[in-house]
Amino acid sequence: MAAPYPQVILFGDSLFQQAVRPDGFSFQAALETHCLRRLDVVNRGLSGYNTSNALQALPRIFPSPAPAGSKIEYLFVLFGANDASLPLPTNRQHVPLDRFKINLTRIITHPNIAAHKPKIVLVTPPPLDEIHIASKDVADGHGQATREAKISAEYSAAVRQVAAANPDVILVDLWKALMETAVAKTPGFDASSGAVLGDPESGVRGHLEQLLPDGLHMSSEAYRVFYDLVEPLVGVEWAGTPQEDRVAYVLPDHRVAPWLSEDEYWRRT
Template sequence: MAVGPAHDPRASSCQRADTNNILTPPQLLPYPQIVLFGDSIIQGATDVSSGFSLQAALQAQVVRRFDVVNRGFSGYNTSNALSVLPHIFAPPTPGSPELKYLFILFGANDACVPLPTNFQRVPLDKYRENLTRIVNHPNITAHKPRIFLITPPPLDQIRVTVLDMANGHPAAARHTKVSAVYSEAARQVAAANPGVTLIDLHKAIMDRAIEKTPGFNPNPKGPALGDPEGGRRGYLEHLLPDGLHLSAESYRIFYDLVRPHVGTEWAGTRDEERAAYVLPDWRDAPWLEEDAHLKGKSL
């Protein structure tokens, strides 16, 4: 995917680096990549100001094995994503890093309702089509990555209405019920495309909100939390502070959904702690052979 130095096709990202040949002759070793591709929810995964960063947590999980690359674009919908995709994901070449994992999250902007003050909406059928085109784009599939499609999170329309009208919109630009329909469409796309794994962020966040809202009994036919018809935000006010974007707690929920899928290549292997390092652990580093007195000692 991304720009990078020459990749040694003999090396597998699931194996420890070849300690005998890694320095002779010198060669640059690009790290395989985990790419987060989406809208402002993904862009915000870099933020540490609230005390938790999904991207930092994921990078810590795979440090020395993968680079976690953020390609989040605030305000983008799936049509925008398709326009920029060829500029972000190039077909694999001998000089580019491997794209090993791809996490895709779009839909919060596609699900905007028609307003004269907002132009982000993508009709539902087009949204499905766009997601399908993204997960099957040849620039992506050529890398043979593991692809994860994430449902857009729920919406607190009660909070969104206040902020949208304060920002000059005649009404809320997003509706709770509409956002839920787009999340269901993402589930359908994941189910219809073999090799695409669903991560249901919408359900996980809503489940937490229901669990933490005393006295709220969800009814599949009734209004959800955040829906003006029910008039109750409940715990969504802690999970979606502005009604749309995730709090630190929500990003932790998001990370807990992602974490089990990453690192399965080396889980349970011998020397799991340092398996699949791109560059060897100091105890295995070939240059230590020249310093025999250091062997077995901590630095």
């Protein structure tokens, strides 16, 4: 097995699982490029999981640290899109809002994670295009929408609250960034009145249709917005340094590596 590098872990639901997609802009590939030779980016996105599922799986994903194991430097946590599902007979993903907040807190304070002392980043789930979701869910046999825009927004607000209650945790407000992007690219839409894109009350999907093609999951454009929020948070120890292309490599750059010359290496071996 290759020697362990420090790690960036993407822990979440399908929004992280799909971050590796090669079509268009790949969030994970961009982050791996940013971290190349310094940090391994490990995707633990689990499609369909809510925070209760995640807590039960956590000891298998994050076992107790071993002396020779990899250290988690950054942990990104993105749950809530499934927790916010409505409690329907055809959908078992719902987690009540108060339990969701407790679950998130338990995840970020779990002993198996805390032992690494990572930088923890909580990410709000993105907006929901309920107008699109409603028609899709009915077609899929649910009888009604499995999610509502207003309720999903409450779960994003809950992530903000958990981040605020944990001073060492960094918040990435993906809901806000994507909604602001969608509003800016929807000509004539006035959000100042309280209208929200994707909400049946507004009746307007606007550019949210491009950011959330199926109403829930993100497009390449949306992942690009997400990456622009994340990139400045990872690698502050090497960003902006005089030799940024070489600083903090796990194995040194070939121009400064203290390796033996070829002849000396062969004489010794």
